[in-house]
Amino acid sequence: MEALFESLGWWAALGFVVIATYFWRGLGILLSGHVDQNSEIFRWLSAVTYSLVGALTFKLIILPIGLLSNVPLVYRIGVCLICIWWMLKKPNNMVPCLILGSLLMMAYGLVELFI
Amino acid sequence: MNQNNIKIRNQALINSIKIGAKVGLLGPGPVLFGGMLGFGAMGQGSGLSIWHTTAISFFMYALPGQVVFIEMMTMGSAASAIAIAVALTSTRFLTMTLTLFPQIPKTAHEPPRLLMVHMLAMSTWTTCMRDFPKILPEHRYGYYIGIGLVCWLISVPSTFLGYLIADAVPPWVTYALVFVNPLFFLLSFTEVALVINRISILVGGIVGTILYPIYPDHALLITGIVFGTCVYVIDYVLRKRKQVSQ
Numbered sequence: 001m002e003a004l005f006e007s008l009g010w011w012a013a014l015g016f017v018v019i020a021t022y023f024w025r026g027l028g029i030l031l032s033g034h035v036d037q038n039s040e041i042f043r044w045l046s047a048v049t050y051s052l053v054g055a056l057t058f059k060l061i062i063l064p065i066g067l068l069s070n071v072p073l074v075y076r077i078g079v080c081l082i083c084i085w086w087m088l089k090k091p092n093n094m095v096p097c098l099i100l101g102s103l104l105m106m107a108y109g110l111v112e113l114f115i
Numbered sequence: 116m117n118q119n120n121i122k123i124r125n126q127a128l129i130n131s132i133k134i135g136a137k138v139g140l141l142g143p144g145p146v147l148f149g150g151m152l153g154f155g156a157m158g159q160g161s162g163l164s165i166w167h168t169t170a171i172s173f174f175m176y177a178l179p180g181q182v183v184f185i186e187m188m189t190m191g192s193a194a195s196a197i198a199i200a201v202a203l204t205s206t207r208f209l210t211m212t213l214t215l216f217p218q219i220p221k222t223a224h225e226p227p228r229l230l231m232v233h234m235l236a237m238s239t240w241t242t243c244m245r246d247f248p249k250i251l252p253e254h255r256y257g258y259y260i261g262i263g264l265v266c267w268l269i270s271v272p273s274t275f276l277g278y279l280i281a282d283a284v285p286p287w288v289t290y291a292l293v294f295v296n297p298l299f300f301l302l303s304f305t306e307v308a309l310v311i312n313r314i315s316i317l318v319g320g321i322v323g324t325i326l327y328p329i330y331p332d333h334a335l336l337i338t339g340i341v342f343g344t345c346v347y348v349i350d351y352v353l354r355k356r357k358q359v360s361q
Binding site for chain 2: 010012013014016017018020021022023024025026027028029030031032033035036037040042043044045046047048049050051052053054055056057058059060061062063064065066067068071076079080083084087088091094095097098101102103105106108109110112113
């Protein structure tokens, strides 16, 4: 694999990661015909998936890499809690909540710029 | 099946694709637009060409894996390490597919699932999992294709645009662009119906955050499989006890 990377360069790297990503999607399709949505295995898979995507989401917010890591953790969590509170208070309110969250993050950036 | 039935079924599929596309344009689409703008800017900052960066969004279409790929490429990591890391971040697609597609009944001459599954991403999955219980099973595939297609098609030009405007956008705007994706996922979780799934999200989130600094490469997988299974087992035992007491 390393030799192929060396000789073909960047596009070979992309090819490998595209295959690595599609593999799970394709395998899921091939296996999905054998899973009944009312079965215990479906319930277990749902718990595993929600646990995994929950971990990924919390990681992106609490332990981010790049620019977001400049924003204090307390502020990031505070913005999330405000948006969740508004979302729970008024269901089907996704877009306004996202706009609020984005504005609060921009506000932090502006304050950081001027202080 | 006669011609008339095929015509009616195709029309129903097109109608549900249109409804899904509309939902995609109003909900996850703009969110993904923001997220991919941020990714385009990241590609520019990492020194990749605009075509390389856009090709990543087109062919991979999995934002966390894309970020890992660019970061590891920039750091000069070994090819095998990059492939393994991306494969690990993408394992969620297996269970996401296994939980979404069994809810869609198979029909003859439907668009090939092995092709359409490329459009499965967290944004599409969370929206479909939320809405499928309210949608007739025969309309779910079209609905999924509509949302998935809109989101995928948005991701490519927004990556391109993000790359182009990377230098023009002030950092305080970029804060919002990189934050909007995780916030969307988080807010989508508030609409998850089953209590067991809500508990799984919470447990996964807390345990994953603790494990990530210790096992950065495997934390997500361990959290999903081990702690998701723990939540399932507790739920199973409680349900059985309830059945016995009744």
